[in-house]
Amino acid sequence: MITFPGQTFSYIENQVAGFLIGTVAASDNTSVTDFEISGGNEQAFFIIDETGKLTLTETGVIAETNDSEITPNSYTLTAHALDAANNQSQSATVSLQINNIDEGPATTDGDISGTGDE
Numbered sequence: 001m002i003t004f005p006g007q008t009f010s011y012i013e014n015q016v017a018g019f020l021i022g023t024v025a026a027s028d029n030t031s032v033t034d035f036e037i038s039g040g041n042e043q044a045f046f047i048i049d050e051t052g053k054l055t056l057t058e059t060g061v062i063a064e065t066n067d068s069e070i071t072p073n074s075y076t077l078t079a080h081a082l083d084a085a086n087n088q089s090q091s092a093t094v095s096l097q098i099n100n101i102d103e104g105p106a107t108t109d110g111d112i113s114g115t116g117d118e
Contacts, residue, residue: 002028002089004081009054010097013068017058024052024094026081038091039078046096048079054094068100 009022026032034050045060056066064070075096081089 002026002032002081002083002087004079004089004092006093006095008095008097010099011056012099012101013066014101014103015056015061015066017056017061019056021046021054021056021096024048024054024079024081024092026052026089026092028081028083028087030084032081033084034082035079036082037077037079037094040076045075046077052081065098068098073098 004024004026007022007024011019011021024035026035032052035048035052037046037048043059043063044057045063045065046054047057048054060066064072065075067073077094077096078091079094080091
């Protein structure tokens, strides 16, 4: 019997394609051989490989999934684990949270100027 509990990951916005968000974990009395996302990923922003590595796709990089200031800034995926006999686990929820990074002040010519208390 495959055990695949729900899991939560967070990552900082503005990542590149292939960025490793996290690695999901499941266990089985023989071995877990694959994972699949079965819901919440209709636009293919994320991919999970056979080892459970959850990464951001090129589509995800150019979409709102890579910018915490644009909602939604969290996603809920449904995933399954598979074993060598091709048995499928119960659905597990994989929650993702996109965190903000301070991108600094906006400038038009590369210079930051102003007055302040000195």
